[in-house]
Amino acid sequence: MTDAARHTAVIGAGWAGCAAAVELAAAGRVVTLFEAARTPGGRARQVTFHGLSLDNGQHILLGAYRDTLRLMRQVGIDPDTAMLRLPLQMRYPPGSGMDFVAPALPAPWHLLVALWRASGLTRTDKLALMRFSSAARWMDWHLNTDCSVTELLARFDQTATLVQLMWRPLCIAALNTPPERASAQVFLNVLKDSLGARRASSDMLLPRCDLSSLFPDQAARYVEQHHGRLLAGTRITGIVQQDGGWQLASAATTHHADDIVLATDNGNAATLLAPLTDVSALQALNHEPITTCYLQYPPDRRLPEPFHALIDDPQQQRWGQFVFDRGQLDTRHDGLFAVVVSASTEAIAAGQATLAAAIAQQLAQAFSRPELTVPIWSQVISEKRATFSCTPGLLRPDHRTAFASLMLAGDYTASAYPATIESAVRSGVTAARALLANDE
Ligand SMILES: Cc1cc2nc3c(=O)[nH]c(=O)nc-3n(C[C@H](O)[C@H](O)[C@H](O)COP(=O)(O)OP(=O)(O)OC[C@H]3O[C@@H](n4cnc5c(N)ncnc54)[C@H](O)[C@@H]3O)c2cc1C
Secondary structure, three states: OOOOOOEEEEEOOOHHHHHHHHHHHHOOOEEEEEEOOOOOOOOOOEEEEOOEEEEOOOOOEEOOOHHHHHHHHHOOOOHHHHEEEEOOEEEOOOOOOOEEEOOOOOOOHHHHHHHHHOEOOOHHHHHHHHHHHHHHHHOOOOOOOOOEHHHHHHHOOOOHHHHHHHHHHHHHHHHOOOOOOOEHHHHHHHHHHHOOOOHHHHOEEEEOOOHHHHOHHHHHHHHHHOOOEEEEOOOEEEEEEEOOEEEEEEOOOEEEEOEEEEOOOHHHHHHHHOOOOOOHHHHOOOEEEEEEEEEEOOOOOOOOOOEEEOOOEHHHOEOOOEEEEHHHOOHHHOOEEEEEEEOOHHHHHOOHHHHHHHHHHHHHHHOOOHHHHOOOEEEEEEEEEEEEOOOOOOOOOOOEOOOOOEEEOOOOOOOOOOOOHHHHHHHHHHHHHHHHHHOO
């Protein structure tokens, strides 16, 4: 580092901001990472409940998360030990729904054999799924005009069973938007990167440690080792251009930077940019909630697999869509199950206590184990603005702004992906590289 090294402010230490900070620090920038909360991680972070280190929501990553896995390695996290790698699967509790698991064969044989062996699907279902898969490949996973996932599935004559057991859960899990309102093009993009790619890309990765330890904490350390710093508990309240650079205001003081990566959520980005430029694109996004219900049982309670899909039916108060047996990921979590409800507006309206009781009841019925009705404790955590609503033809803001020295990063910025850890990380990398390109 020289005195002439450029100083970059990264505002927001979620996964997008951490990715941008690592990329910039590695390229020799002096980075200050400003985070309003006490710890980095944003919407994918560690929280403490009942003395246990948990997450603000159970997450799942994919083998296709190329940049996330690369940056984890760069900061010293080994993805192979930090996460449990499972083949692509959709496994309902034994005797219900379907059982679909990709074997260790090269693509596309892993999918074909998985389909051939899958239980719970009729020959008609399997043929419909094969038709969908080959048509999507033939179209190169591209639609001339975007439509809803429901319309796409109808166009390819997908059976009611496939929609219920495969497509709806996949769509809600990946896009956090119900198929009736979800973008078919973004759904196809996700399928292309997982189902349409190498077998390893379709693998499912379950974190064994908390989400802050998985990348953000170590990313902050990496920045510090490269002459930068993390200022946690520091909310930036205003930015103005000054002397060819930027002045940033926080409650305590002001800070100078040559350039900025603004890596907050879209709402906070709009607030900071409103005095400087048009922010209508940042304000145009709607959001969907995600709820995770943790249920603690005696430590010897186990599920057959590390995670299962569940048949949800809000009419019957069956809210859970996936259940994770945390004890199979981390022995400190023996007997702890995490049940995920995506696009959870209706579930939240039920109230926390009612929701937790209904989910425990759903588990007891789904696994035919009455003892699961009564957990030792339960904890519901709802993230009301978990992701943007991923609707057809949605125009997402570009990472470039009206200022060459100020880039946007965040899962909401323009990308082929829905709001995920990987889209956040890729946006951070893109914003950082765009700033670095200004130097060339
Ligand atoms: C419950 C839940 C479950 C999810 N499940 C999955 C999943 O299974 N797989 C997956 O890939 N993705 C999942 N996601 C989505 C994923 O977590 C997000 O896409 C990703 O974390 C977004 O990262 P980000 O950096 O873009 O934004 P954020 O995480 O929102 O980061 C923005 C940061 O900016 C900070 N900030 C805001 N304003 C200021 C300011 N003025 N000054 C300083 N700091 C500020 C915030 O405190 C925050 O830390 C899930 C999300 C949730 C909430």
